[in-house]
Amino acid sequence: MGAVRNSNLLLVLGVSVLCLTTAFELKFDEALLTVNNNLSEPITLVYVSDYCYQCLLQPLLTLPAANNSQSINNTVVISTHFTLTMQVVKGGGNADPLCRWKQLYGEHGHYIVSVHSLLKMQDKEAVQCDHFVSRTPSNCYLPLLVAFVCLLCICGLYYFTSYIFSITSEARRHDIIGVISSEESEEHKFSQAVARKSGATQLHRFLRSAGWPEPESQFDRGLSGSDFPESGCPLDGREKSEYQGRIDMIMTNKWTLQHNGLDSDAAVNTEQNANVSKCRRLLSLDTFRGFSLTLMVFVNYGGGGYWFFQHAPWNGLTVADLVMPWFVFIIGTSVALAFSSMLKRGIHRSQLLRKLIWRTCILMAIGVFFLNYGPADGPLSWRWARIPGVLQRLGFTYFILSLMHTYFSKRNLQPEESHQWSAAVRDIVAYWPEWIIIAALESISLCLTFFLPVPGCPMGYLGPGGIGDYGQYPNCTGGAASYIDKWLLGIDHIYHYPTCKEVYRTTQPFDPEGILGTINSVVTAFFGLQAGKIILFYRKSPHNILKRFIIWSILLGIISAILTKCERDGGFIPINKNLWSLSFVTTLSCFSFLLLGLLFYVIDVKHWWGGQPFIYPGMNSIFVYVGHSLLATYFPFNWEVKNWTSHYEFLAQDLLGTSIWVFVSFLLYKQKFFLKI
Template identity: 75%
Template sequence: HCCVFIIGLTVADLVMPWFVFIIGTSVALAFHAMVKRGVSRIQLLRKLTWRTVILLLMGLCFLNYGPRDGPLSWSWARIPGVLQRLGFTYFILALMETFFCLKDLDRYQFDNWWAPLRDIVLYWPEWVIMVILETLWLCLTFLLPVPGCPRGYLGPGGIGDDGKYPNCTGGAAGYIDKLVLGVDHIYHYPTCKELYKTTQPFDPEGILGTINSILMAFFGLQAGKIILMYRQQPLSILKRFLIWAVLLGIISAILTKCTQNEGFIPINKNLWSLSFVTTLSCFSFVLLGIMFYVIDVKNWWGGQPFIFPGMNSILIYVASSLLSTYFPFSWEMRFPNSHAEPLFQNLLGTSLWVLVAYLLYRKKFFLKI
């Protein structure tokens, strides 16, 4: 599942998309609360801009290189990255909520014929923006002429496709990143390099993929609006989550023709293809619905121990990224190609960071940006 162009999904592939999805849900809940408290648009703009800048700087300055890379040089510094993608995705969603968030939702409960769809109708400008962005992604991906490559190419290049397109890794996505960011400022060691013997750099957090990460977060934003507008009707929330999951699942089935590596737009993790987003959004609605039922409706579980890292998510993420190669989070394994030893190492490392987060919670230390 790690290779850029291996099609298909594993459970691990849900982690990053789920985080992006929840960013959208959090934005909906947080911005509604701030608007209801009377926070002005200027204050919201200042807050979202500050958070975005901090995320971009942390990703660019701390997580894109390590001590073994030597002193950071702009001549080879990688511009895209995970935090950069998250920061930009947050910025777009927060910007939309700043201008289109509604303060009083109760007035739209039952007075209009479209009340059952108010979570969509009331935010039509946001839907227009997302349709424009996704149309842009589709046009660039499938219509943009890429020198030496067929239009709409989504393959790995290298020896893939019988070696017909060796320099076409990532198609339009790879071409745009090299054109806009420069060859020296994107990822030079993609996971497809070893498998397909590719020679071209390709960045899994590139520009086109970020458009679809915004779409993924927007579905999470929609989930947050459902929670806000139907907060007195838990069954309505669960029904709407299920409807969205089924709808997105049907879209995924159509886009992929229910196949693993065929269809109009195959599922592709590191390209963040449209079918990848709709499929993982389907799973995210199901997972959020289960958690909502277990935690908020039935009160069977309070979210422990995962609630503790969530309260210090940026601190834990950055610290774990910087220290992931140090003992006791990592060590030289005797059987690195087995499943048992890497699994044990990862579980131990995760458990230690959960413990660190719990201790920070006990000390009431929370890093916010």
């Protein structure tokens, strides 16, 4: 009888849900939940998201009592982002739960919960909640799979076309050389050989003095030596081919000039002067920057509507939380390499100071006056203008780090050859004043975070407020960090739509690029600066660079594990991008050392990959970032989406917008246009 009753109940409820489908057109990441009440008293369905730490249960649906044994049902649309904990309680929701369950609902699924009573036992009515699925959910990750396959095919086609083109070019070059060789006489061949031998010796000597390594890289002989010039920049496989091709071209031109009675030595000297070698860029760093920027553009455009391409509500990490700290880390590495190169060229420290002040002012001005508001906001007014922002944080971080490094950087960094214990930490000991400054900054940040009295909030509060912490501190969003921003900047000049607003039901403004978090942003950039110092100090031994990167990532990972207790919410200092917490700094710096080390090995050591296509936006990062922000609301980067039932159109829109900026940066690279501040 029980099985027959459940079957009939499922049939009836299934018909009810099908009738309601026309009224509820589900969008992506939504499901339909129908609750059927067979009890003689009203019930309330309450819920809480598992991503909401220590949150109060929220009412979702209230149903009246069943009438004359006729059940009452109602339907509600629920989110499929996170796992939901649900309870059925009698009356208004304050009583003990009748039943409780936890479930991650699937996109477009239709779910049924039937609440009915069982036999009374010891004057207590037992209640049971039966769960049914009237419509199987769809696979919300299928659009991602389709997009991945399409991008894979495009990349394969690109590399296949490049391979065919390189083979064709090589064959054509050999044909031309064969024709020239067949027309030469034996006497001319002998003269050319003599000229090549003497001229090549002069040219090799000149190129070595200008900073070029030998054409036969010692990377190819087991990484036993150096392929780095004094500037700390590696020579990749393409540049080595260019190096040898330039020698061949100059020697051929020299023989031609000699054959026609002209001054061949003057021609060689002219060619040498026209091709004075500049510092070769660290391609892995450009690729890392470009990869971070490309991912940043994609998540800023919406990330296809997927929750993990959006920022975490409060504690924890998503893909969107990775990109900005990576970018900050890269700023530090770039400062180390750029300042070393400029000091070797004889640029005075006062000139560096003027340059960094100018660059900081430009970055902060662009952020305040162009990126913090859009056309929909109307004329810019100081009454509501937001002061903090992404470029403002990047500019201030760059200023503090560059100012510090301007006074303590070394003009001549010689690779350490000693085997003493001090050689293993020379890149740290040589810059001990910088470490003291960073330790002092971090101490100030921790003291303000944990010991600054905040009215109405507990000491050292790190929570989101709202319904978090069981609703005890609803107006304490961000603790000391928010209090400092409101005190110094004013409540009207900070961000009013924090990521915790929806999940934690917060009402207080909170700026994720606030003042206190900027101190830890400087610490993140300092770890990037340390990566740059490692590259400069150990440039003669790429294996040592990789080993030190791995050691740093392990140390920072251990610190993160201690601070967080390997939990999302329960650690001493949880990982939090909004607060830019210390554990967030160590965790993302750990990831940065690993990723930069991997790219360095693949691109600059083994030459397995040239960094395409990420290297192109990486070499025009300011142009791409500012451009994608200013044009985000215009076609073809944005249009009115017609299909809200799946991720397909949103993902296509965001991927198209991101791809356009990658292609634009490729065109700028071909035109040798690089926007610099």
